[in-house]
Amino acid sequence: MTTASTASTGATRWLTDEEQRVWRAYLHATTLLEDHLDRQLQRDAGMPHIYYGLLVQLSQAPRRRMRMTELARNVKITRSRLSHAIARLEKNGWVRREECPSDKRGQNAVLTDDGYAMLGRSAPGHVDAVRQALFDRLTPEQVRSLGDIMRVLASGLEPEGTDADLPWLR
DSSP states (O other): OOHHHHHHHTOOOOOOHHHHHHHHHHHHHHHHHHHHHHHHHHHHHSSOHHHHHHHHHHHHSGGGEEEHHHHHHHHTOOHHHHHHHHHHHHHTTSEEEEEETTEEEEEEEEEOHHHHHHHHHHHHHHHHHHHHHTGGGSOHHHHHHHHHHHHHHHHHHSOOSSOOOOGGGO
């Protein structure tokens, strides 16, 4: 039953005891994981996890540049939050903005050489933190299962079309 049909019939499908345990374990683990990774990057690189993700996105883009709207969509944050983050990264000299040649209203975020170097210095510690917090705790079968589960969840939640009312599309 979809959310819309559930809402129209008034019938709530409450979580079973097992589903409630899984849901709470998921929330607890993802909160702890995000906090762990954020603290590691703050300590070792002086940036929050979200900024690291922006640098990674830019490092993988052609010519290390990406339209701001596309970058916001890729990392799932509002354009306002992205603009603030890019301003902070600009202060550090890791990113610069440039006008988009194909659209005078648009801007590109560009990963600078200093930003690329910072990413190179911070990546080993980040990978170690991810490995220690997640992959070293799982069997190869659990890693495959987790990947399968995350892909199913993401595909079911990924919006279809550009008219979805999502913050990173506004």
